[in-house]
Amino acid sequence: SYVLTQPPPVSVAPGHTAKITCGGNNIGGNSVHWYQQRPGQAPVLVVYDDTYRPSGIPERFSGSNSGNTAILTISRVEAGDEADYYCQVWDSTSDHPGVFGGGTKLTVL
Amino acid sequence: VQLLESGGGLVRPGGSLRLSCAASRFPFSSYAMSWVRQAPGKGLEWVSTIGGDGDTTYYANSVKGRFTISRDNSQNTLNLQMNSLRAEDTAVYYCALCSVTSPYYFDYWGQGTLVTVSS
Numbered sequence: 660s661y662v663l664t665q666p667p668p669v670s671v672a673p674g675h676t677a678k679i680t681c682g683g684n685n686i687g688g689n690s691v692h693w694y695q696q697r698p699g700q701a702p703v704l705v706v707y708d709d710t711y712r713p714s715g716i717p718e719r720f721s722g723s724n725s726g727n728t729a730i731l732t733i734s735r736v737e738a739g740d741e742a743d744y745y746c747q748v749w750d751s752t753s754d755h756p757g758v759f760g761g762g763t764k765l766t767v768l
Numbered sequence: 769v770q771l772l773e774s775g776g777g778l779v780r781p782g783g784s785l786r787l788s789c790a791a792s793r794f795p796f797s798s799y800a801m802s803w804v805r806q807a808p809g810k811g812l813e814w815v816s817t818i819g820g821d822g823d824t825t826y827y828a829n830s831v832k833g834r835f836t837i838s839r840d841n842s843q844n845t846l847n848l849q850m851n852s853l854r855a856e857d858t859a860v861y862y863c864a865l866c867s868v869t870s871p872y873y874f875d876y877w878g879q880g881t882l883v884t885v886s887s
Contacts, residue, residue, distance in 0.1 A: 660829065689871070690871050690873075692873035692874075694812070694874070696812075701862060701877040701878065701879050701880055702804075702812065702862070702874070702877050703877070704873065704874065704875055704876075707867070707873050707875075708873075713875070743811075745811065745812050747812075747814075747873060747874070748871070749870060749871035749872045749873065750871075751870060751871055754826075754829075755826075755827075755828055755829050756817075756826055756871075756872075757802070757804075757814030757815075757817060757826065757828065757872070758814065759804075759811060759812045759813065759814060760811075761811050762811040762812065
């Protein structure tokens with residue numbers, strides 16, 4: 660089945676920009692979706708189809724996807740952004756189509 | 769959108785459990801639905817997805833042949849029958865509403881129900 664690779668924990672100071680990557684073989688040929696999970700809470704969709712934000716998600720959250728890497732960018736990071744972030748694809752060619760990355764912990768210093 | 773899971777609990781290895789998810793405030797039969805789980809301290813793992821009409825199902829390799837997803841569109845309910853449970857099935861199980869069309873993402877999530885497999 661398709662494999663998504665996310666980096667170790669990321670730390671960023673408030674007001675700065677965080678970039679969380681998601682690697683996969685030719686991931687640019689897939690639609691990538693991103694979820695935020697705060698401690699003790701259910702995940703929340705923050706970016707879908709590479710670049711789109713659901714209603715209610717701040718413009719500070721943006722996504723890109725090309726080649727072998729998708730990126731979630733969080734601008735002007737706030738304390739409330741501290742969470743685990745997961746990328747996800749749906750591989751329609753596989754008999755195991757739902758795939759999540761391993762997650763990246765974002766710490767706001 | 770409201771998704772409310774139930775049915776979690778403690779079960780012995782080899783046992784069975786049936787999870788349910790009561791859905792409301794959206795046209796249930798028009799959407800695919802999924803189960804996603806999270807083992808304690810671990811990441812998210814997709815488990816299973818069922819199409820809106822119930823005719824199409826997908827399973828993770830780790831649960832294929834042991835778990836069965838189903839839905840009752842007359843009752844707006846999603847189910848997951850879990851048989852031959854193993855310790856590694858211990859997790860919080862989330863019910864999730866899928867995007868309108870494939871390739872799917874998970875638009876809304878319930879709060880989860882904890883399944884513990886232990887002797």
